[in-house]
Amino acid sequence: MNRKQKRLSIIAGGAVFLAASAALVASALREQIVFFNSPTDVLAQQMAPGTRVRLGGLVEDGSVERGENSAVTFRVTDTNASVKVRYVGILPDLFREGQGVVTEGTFSPEQGTFLADSVLAKHDENYMPKEVADSLKAQGVWQEGDPAPGVETQTQ
Structure with a gap:
């Protein structure tokens, strides 16, 4: 084997190693990705049991029920559909x-129930997760420049 063949075999081996590494990283990340869904999306899709998803929308008025041992049930809505959510833990x-x-x-x-292991709420009066805002805008519920639904504005 001459120098040129050795050099090409080293480059080819390095390329195979990099491709295998990239495939392993992509495989590991694919298992950790969680997609955002509105209540309409969750009800329309046929998800396999145990599939992790993010559900976003508005907490439906009058739907929050507190149970024993910090168990809470409430409904999340996008004004077209709503999904019952069960969460055990301390809410934000x-x-x-x-x-x-x-x-x-x-x-x-x-059961028709979303079993949540984490709940995220807005952090200030103007915050709305981008996916939730886009979903509400698409349905005509929220317009750009308007305060987020449920946000009271102060007038002086």
Whole structure:
């Protein structure tokens, strides 16, 4: 084997190594990716049990029920459909009815309930997750420049 062949074999081996490394990284990341869905999307899709998703929308007025051992059930709506959410844990301080929320967990089609393991609420009066805002804008519920639904503006 001459120098040129050795050099080409080293380059080819390095390329194979890089391709295998990239494939392993992509495979690992694919398992960790969680996509955002509105309640309409969650109800329309046929998801396999145990599939992790993010559910976002507005907390439906009058739907929050507190149970034993910090268990909470509430409904998340995009004004077209709503999904019952069950969460066990401490809710964020800014969580309340009529406000934007993003929950992460799994949807149980048999029970028609979203089992959340985390709940995220807005962090200030103008915050709405981009995906939730885009979904609400697409339905004509929220226009750019308007305060987020459920946000009270102060007048002086």
